Amino acid sequence: MANETKFTCSACDKAEWHDPSKGHIPFGWCNRDIEGTIYLLCNSCGIEGRNAPDISPILCEIFASKGVFFEGCKKWEHRT
Numbered sequence: 267m268a269n270e271t272k273f274t275c276s277a278c279d280k281a282e283w284h285d286p287s288k289g290h291i292p293f294g295w296c297n298r299d300i301e302g303t304i305y306l307l308c309n310s311c312g313i314e315g316r317n318a319p320d321i322s323p324i325l326c327e328i329f330a331s332k333g334v335f336f337e338g339c340k341k342w343e344h345r346t
């Protein structure tokens with residue numbers, strides 16, 4: 267318990283306490299490189315995996331709501 271560190275999802279702000287000695291990051295989470303920046307994503311935001319070629323529309327929306335816009339999101343812009 268004492269070794270637990272708080273990890274926060276870069277997208278949805280979900281927080282999880284995790285002991286880094288039991289694994290680099292919480293189970294199911296991933297560090298994903300999106301257009302040159304590494305984001306820590308929780309088990310729902312990072313579900314596509316760290317090497318997914320596309321950013322999902324949902325993830326685009328979450329980041330857009332935080333004022334973060336990715337080049338890769340443009341292709342979703344005109345969809346409803």
Ligand SMILES: [Zn+2]
Pocket residue numbers: 275276277278279280307308309310311312
């Ligand atoms: Zn998340």
